[in-house]
Amino acid sequence: MKGIDVYVEEAPQNRGVSILRVSGYVDTTTSPDLERRLQALLREKRFHVVVDLAKVEYISSAGWGIFISEIREIREHGGDLKLAGMAPDVREVFDLLEFENILQSYSDTDLAVASFGPIVPANLSMSPNAAGTAAPRQPGEAHAPQRSETVLSDDDLVREIVRQHPDYGLMRIQKELRRPERGGRELNPVQLYVLLRKLELDTRERREALAKRDAPATSSSPTRR
Helix, strand or coil: CCCEEEEEEEECCEEEEEEEEEEEEECCCCHHHHHHHHHHHHHCCCCEEEEEEEEEEEECHHHHHHHHHHHHHHHHCCCEEEEECCCHHHHHHHHHCCHHHCCEEECCHHHHHHCCCCCCCCCCCCCCCCCCCCCCCCCCCCCCCCCCCCCCCHHHHHHHHHHHCCCCCHHHHHHHHHCHHHCCCCCCHHHHHHHHHHCCCCCHHHHHHHHHHCCCCCCCCCCCC
């Protein structure tokens, strides 16, 4: 059985940055260990985190979901979570999910740590300076309009969007799902990626193939003389 090893250290060149070093496989069985270590850092008000993935061979949707679910709280406290040293197989999934729009990544931990600039450790300074961060959406702030017509399931709605916009990537599909006329669906990138895989629409080629297959046939009947 594949396992995981996770340990935390302060970045020697910047004590305000924590490095979360991970090795092994991050899947549904092992991801709770990673989640516990990351949440422990946040309880200690360590909001500047580099996750060293150089020795990670595989990350499942459960593993990616940890980073996505914690990033909002981290940024609300003026911090950030950055990934470093991804192996080619891990990087391939990261790119496929279009996570570069959400998470910054670097080739090694030194570059990731340096990108933070000078950080004062939380136990030395508690000044709340996160005024520039966007306020989180409050539950119930935007209600989906009540509709009398038939409401499409997530599966059918995603298929509909793909048919209409086969060139859309994951993030644009997610944005389209949030539109009020689509029912204001909220799927995070990992949930949407899992759904696209289930529907066999997880690559642009597959999405374009669906749109082509379901395109209305243009009948070109011969002209009668």
